[in-house]
Amino acid sequence: MATRRTVLKGTAALAGAVVATTTGLAPAAQAHTGGGRPKANVLLVHGAWVDGSSWNAVTAILQRQGYTVVCVQLPLTSLADDVAWTRHVLAERLQGPTVLAGHSYGGAVISGAATGVPNAVGLVYASAFAPDEGETLGGLNAQFPAPPGLAFVQPDSLGFLWFDPAAIPANFAPDIPLADARVLAAVQKPIAAQCFGDPAGPPAWKSLRSWALVSTQDRMINPDLERFMAKRSGATTIEVRSSHASPASHPDKVAGLIVAAARAART
Template sequence: MFKKNERSTRRSFVQAISAAAAATTFLSSNTLSTYAASSSKTQLDSNHPSGTGINVLLVHGAFVDASSWNKVIPLLQDYGLNVLAVQNPLTSLQDDINATSQALASLSGPTILVGHSYGGSVITNINTQNSNVAGLVYIAAYAPEVGESVGALNAQFPASPAAAHFGPAYQNGFVWIDPSFFPDTFVQDISRREARALAVTQKPTSLACFEPVSGDPAWKHIPSWYLVSSNDRTIQPDAERFMAQRIGATTREIASSHASPVSHPYEVASIILLAARHAR
């Protein structure tokens, strides 16, 4: 199934996860099991306690839709977590906050809010007062301070490689990443074939998603976790580290592209499970 260099990469990935699992505790005194190099359907350790009664609401970022979580969702469902992936319109930050808030209102019981990329700005601005939100998980995501926009955050750091390739999409007033450059700047750590398909199925995103300033951040009131992508070419990894530290998040770092839910679903599921443990 894997070519020689792919098998080598897979083996290194398996070894790295096994080593990390030995040092990390979540959901019980046990840790992630060793990933099986012989199977493309590597599973998390089935001995961890059930997540029954805990919800996970997944919020996608710009240029993608809820299907970007498709590799993560089954891993969470295997633990009995109730998972919902909201389809945000990407027409404005407020529109996306409204859609996510409605999705949240449909869930009863403790809920973990998870935001990838721009989705972090959305979950930061959710009104968590008198809500069932028990934790926030940021996956290579924006975590703005009050009065801060996505653009202002980006301006504090050198431009990412992807920034040179943002441009008008086929909808007026919407942008995307030039499909020719998408594989190398958004998700360079999956097969070229898969990356090219994702490039042309991008969801155009309105500029009105990036310009508004943040209100009172939810992370000031709710425990948070952050997964940094050290090989990110869309958001500067140093920006992610800065935000993770500023919000006081429990932080992990992985050698991933920006699109870690696609390229590293096991590590993404792992940190969500860690947050779910604390929701009990």
């Protein structure tokens, strides 16, 4: 039987083969304002059990407003892997000032990926973690009453965590259409359990301005934990009666925070 190590080695080998045949790709073009000044780019980072398509509604809103948007597809194999991949995408695919937005686990990723990066100009946390250096997501969760949705997380033989498909509509995304929630359950992307035990590195929110959306009906991250992290980071914060899936259920609110961050970067 394949082990988690051999699976990841195979994935890395495939990625290397693809890179070897696709060098020289041009980065996404940066959009400009009417006055000729470049708009900040937007890099969107998904969380656990979803992929970049979880940002589709937000992406469409931002593109209609003329923003250049790239959605990262995380490997979800470790926090270090995901931070490194996000930094790679930021360096390879975007030029100029860039706002990074993270949903859920993606908040931990952008906190590390934007640290020390000159063109990172703002952070947006949507129902997301914002750990300090040395903290783990499991440790942060333990500081507050456990959110009920975590009871439906199931480990597999390779050390990845899946979400019980039948529980996703009621716990992960109860405020999107039921048919969409069922699709979300079918296409979920598992996350390595170690991602919740990996200590975070130095966070970018200590040097960059940040914005946060707290989901008051979140069943995956305790809303009080979201409030604690937002306050600690000094984030401009809004509270929305939203489930954990705020980029899908309240894309206008999330996009509004991203636009606010992008506009602040030009002042």
